[in-house]
Amino acid sequence: MPAVDKLLLEEALQDSPQARSLLSVFEEDAGTLTDYTNQLLQAMQRVYGAQNEMCLATQQLSRQLLAYEKQNFALGKGDEEVISTLHYFSKVMDELNGLHTELAKQLADTMVLPVIQFREKDLTVSTLKDLFGLASSEHDLSMAKYSRLPKKKENEKAKTEIVKEVAAARRKQHLSSLQYYCALNALQYRKRAAMMEPLIGFAHGQINF
Amino acid sequence: MPAVDKLLLEEALQDSPQARSLLSVFEEDAGTLTDYTNQLLQAMQRVYGAQNEMCLATQQLSRQLLAYEKQNFALGKGDEEVISTLHYFSKVMDELNGLHTELAKQLADTMVLPVIQFREKDLTVSTLKDLFGLASSEHDLSMAKYSRLPKKKENEKAKTEIVKEVAAARRKQHLSSLQYYCALNALQYRKRAAMMEPLIGFAHGQINF
Numbered sequence: 001m002p003a004v005d006k007l008l009l010e011e012a013l014q015d016s017p018q019a020r021s022l023l024s025v026f027e028e029d030a031g032t033l034t035d036y037t038n039q040l041l042q043a044m045q046r047v048y049g050a051q052n053e054m055c056l057a058t059q060q061l062s063r064q065l066l067a068y069e070k071q072n073f074a075l076g077k078g079d080e081e082v083i084s085t086l087h088y089f090s091k092v093m094d095e096l097n098g099l100h101t102e103l104a105k106q107l108a109d110t111m112v113l114p115v116i117q118f119r120e121k122d123l124t125v126s127t128l129k130d131l132f133g134l135a136s137s138e139h140d141l142s143m144a145k146y147s148r149l150p151k152k153k154e155n156e157k158a159k160t161e162i163v164k165e166v167a168a169a170r171r172k173q174h175l176s177s178l179q180y181y182c183a184l185n186a187l188q189y190r191k192r193a194a195m196m197e198p199l200i201g202f203a204h205g206q207i208n209f
Numbered sequence: 210m211p212a213v214d215k216l217l218l219e220e221a222l223q224d225s226p227q228a229r230s231l232l233s234v235f236e237e238d239a240g241t242l243t244d245y246t247n248q249l250l251q252a253m254q255r256v257y258g259a260q261n262e263m264c265l266a267t268q269q270l271s272r273q274l275l276a277y278e279k280q281n282f283a284l285g286k287g288d289e290e291v292i293s294t295l296h297y298f299s300k301v302m303d304e305l306n307g308l309h310t311e312l313a314k315q316l317a318d319t320m321v322l323p324v325i326q327f328r329e330k331d332l333t334v335s336t337l338k339d340l341f342g343l344a345s346s347e348h349d350l351s352m353a354k355y356s357r358l359p360k361k362k363e364n365e366k367a368k369t370e371i372v373k374e375v376a377a378a379r380r381k382q383h384l385s386s387l388q389y390y391c392a393l394n395a396l397q398y399r400k401r402a403a404m405m406e407p408l409i410g411f412a413h414g415q416i417n418f
Contacts, residue, residue, distance in 0.1 A: 005284070005286050005287070025283045025284065026283070026284065028283040029282050029283035029284040032280050032281065032282050032283065033280075033282070035280075036276070036277065036280050039273055039276070040273050040274075043266070043269045043270040043272075043273040044270060046262075046265075046266040046269060046270070047263070047266040047267060047270050049262075049266070050259060050262040050263040050265075050266040051263065053255075053258075053259040053262060054256070054259040054260065054263060056255075056259075057252070057255040057256040057258070057259040058256060060252045060255060061252040061253060061255070061256050063252075064248055064249050064252040065249075065408075067245070067248070068245065068404065071241050071242075071244075071245050072241065073238050073241050073242070074234045074235070074237040074238040074241065075214070075234065075235065075238040075397060077214050078214070078401060079401075081401070082401045082404055082405070085405060085408075086404065086408075089408045089411075089412070092412065093411075096415060188284060192287060192288075192290070192291050195277065195291055195295065196291070196294060199274075199294075199295075199298045202298075202302075203298070203301065206305060
């Protein structure tokens with residue numbers, strides 16, 4: 001385990017084998033984190049789903065208690081008492097359901113949502129990786145073109161063109177590598193906080209409940 | 210709505226049109242109660258199911274928190290703190306899960322089970338109704354046989370046979386009607402308590418939780 005916690009942007013410009021090797025360590029870490037976050041999100045969504053189902057279930061039960069009154073029982077003697085007790089229980093259940101709904105909402109906002117946002121904002125390093133890869137191949141391509149140029153004098157104009165192309169490709173590659181390095185650094189920076197935030201949301205919701 | 214709350218067993222023996230008419234009121238009431246109880250049971254099983262799913266979901270989330278440690282992150286710097294915090298949250302979640310499991314168990318035992326038992330024990334009047342119907346047709350059949358008997362002297366032996374058959378059929382019909390009446394009376398007696406019992410179980414479980 002290397003004792004580094006960020007990629008140096010200077011290394012991005014040099015693009016040395018050492019820099020590439022260190023980059024791959026950060027990439028591996030991001031990959032593991034993506035897998036873990038997806039599993040974590042799935043587990044959290046299951047908790048949220050259960051909480052939501054609890055709301056719907058207590059709602060249905062509360063309605064079912066009220067429905068007793070509307071059954072038109074052929075023998076209704078003594079039912080007034082049952083009906084008023086069922087009404088009372090239905091009210092208690094509605095109050096409980098209010099608490100469950102509040103908890104479900106809190107779990108959605110403070111537990112599930114932060115993980116979704118983390119995944120969308122910080123874990124999109126793979127897109128930047130693709131752009132970086134694309135820019136690198138373009139750069140390699142224009143370099144190859146340049147090296148295949150005949151050394152004759154009359155090619156001076158074509159040479160100038162290709163030199164321009166190489167320079168543009170290099171700028172593009174530098175830019176995309178800087179963006180990619182920055183995103184990987186930001187991910188390391190956010191990683192631990194991103195794990196804690198939804199749990200604090202969960203705990204907070206439970207305490208309120 | 211008739212101001213009666215039970216069927217008189219004497220009426221079962223007389224089997225008058227008035228008795229049959231009153232019987233049909235009790236039968237209608239039992240039918241409505243069966244439908245209502247089935248819906249109530251379904252709503253209660255949904256609440257229990259949601260509670261159970263909540264147990265499983267918090268278990269999964271707790272395990273997922275512990276799994277962070279085993280991810281072999283390529284960059285583990287500063288992870289000790291995250292891991293110990295996740296362990297702590299996992300413990301809190303296990304404790305919460307213990308409470309959820311206890312509640313789920315209580316809901317099963319004191320809310321769902323009484324309704325199931327009520328349905329199995331008290332709402333089986335339809336079986337007794339079938340037996341009563343069967344005994345009635347048998348009785349009608351032997352009565353018809355008796356009335357078709359020729360009035361001649363030499364049939365004395367056959368007549369004795371059929372009289373015995375009629376008597377047996379009548380006894381059987383009386384017995385089944387008494388059982389049926391008793392069950393319908395018991396159902397009316399149990400009805401209100403059966404509605405209250407699972408709700409008290411529900412409330413008790415929630416208070417403990």
